[in-house]
Each structure stands twice: as C-alpha cells, then as structure tokens.
Amino acid sequence: MFVSRDDIENMDQRYRIAFINSLSGFKSANLIGTVNSEGKTNLSIISSCVHIGAHPPLIGFVSRPNSVARHTIENILATGHYTINHVNQAIFKQAHQTSARYPQEHSEFEATGLNELWVNDFSAPYVEQAVIKLGIVFRQKYHLDINNTDFMVGEIMQVDLPGQCVAESGAVSVEAAGSLTVSGLDRYHTTELISKLSYAKPGTAVQEIK
Numbered sequence: 001m002f003v004s005r006d007d008i009e010n011m012d013q014r015y016r017i018a019f020i021n022s023l024s025g026f027k028s029a030n031l032i033g034t035v036n037s038e039g040k041t042n043l044s045i046i047s048s049c050v051h052i053g054a055h056p057p058l059i060g061f062v063s064r065p066n067s068v069a070r071h072t073i074e075n076i077l078a079t080g081h082y083t084i085n086h087v088n089q090a091i092f093k094q095a096h097q098t099s100a101r102y103p104q105e106h107s108e109f110e111a112t113g114l115n116e117l118w119v120n121d122f123s124a125p126y127v128e129q130a131v132i133k134l135g136i137v138f139r140q141k142y143h144l145d146i147n148n149t150d151f152m153v154g155e156i157m158q159v160d161l162p163g164q165c166v167a168e169s170g171a172v173s174v175e176a177a178g179s180l181t182v183s184g185l186d187r188y189h190t191t192e193l194i195s196k197l198s199y200a201k202p203g204t205a206v207q208e209i210k
Contacts, residue, residue, distance in 0.1 A: 034075035
C-alpha cells in the first residue's frame, strides 16, 4: 500500500484523522489536570507529551487547534500550574472519556469519577488514581501557525511515584508503574521491556545489560 500526498488529501476526514494519528506509533498516555481562576477543575487526556531537557527539567505537549474550546490551555495560562498524570490500566476508560467536549462548568473529574488530589499547596489537581504524577509550572508557549496549535513548555516541580519504580541509575520503570501507551486516537497498549542496552560509543558494539 503506497499513499501519496494527494491520496491523503482525498481521504474522508475521519479516515484521514485516524490514519495520520496512527503513523507516529506508540505515544505516552497522560492526563493533564488544571483549575481555572474560579476554582473549577479540568482534566484532559493528552498523547503528545515529550521530554525536552533534564536541567532544567522540562516537558512539553501540543495543544488542540484553536478551532475548538481549549479549557486546559486557558487554565494553564491563567494560573501557571498544571499536572501530568500517567494513565494506567485501572483508569484508561475514564481517561479516554475526558476527551469528550464537556462544558467548562462541568469538571471531567466529576464526570468520570476520577479523584482530585491536592498536594503541598500546589495549585493544580493531580489524579489520585495515577501511579506517576508530575507537578508542572508553565514556562513558555510557542504558537504553530501551520495548524493553529500551541506547543506548551513546562518545568517539572514535583514528582510523586513509588520508590520501587526508580532504578539505581535514576531511570523510571514505566512498566513497574503500569503506565499505558496509546496509538492513534483510541487504541491503548501495555508495555514490556525487552532489553536494556549499554551506552553507545563509536567502535564499541552495543551490549545488553542484565
């Protein structure tokens, strides 16, 4: 099957969305928790979170286009705080439900039965049922004119996760935490570690580390 740019352009809209969203492969599944200036909470599933740097500890995500209501972005810009919560197998159906277009006055926490968790005066809600939780302070927004989306950059200020999920090297085991991945718009997957490899150096063969 060979697909040209013209083929993509001529696809049915829903088919094209499903097709293009699937091409990047497995993506992280996260819930972003926010609150507006009136104290109403919001929860939104995001599959575009990406590591940016470790010092300072930065993480980013791409928003939806401006053509739809963007309560998550509005809340982040208003308060400067948000949380990123890994989706796990116990909550993936509720997490997926947060993609529904609820009115701003209707919290997705309430709609899905996920619990708000407020920690150490951090001014954004965590998802209590998430195993790995990150508290983020907003740092920069980059508007992408090409498709009217925004790339949001935040700094990691808090991390809450089980100690047994962190190796001696500092690497976090998402398998141990039960974090899921998502492909396309609606396919959720478990993960399995197949190997840990040695640091790559020119002229040295990569070795598996037991």
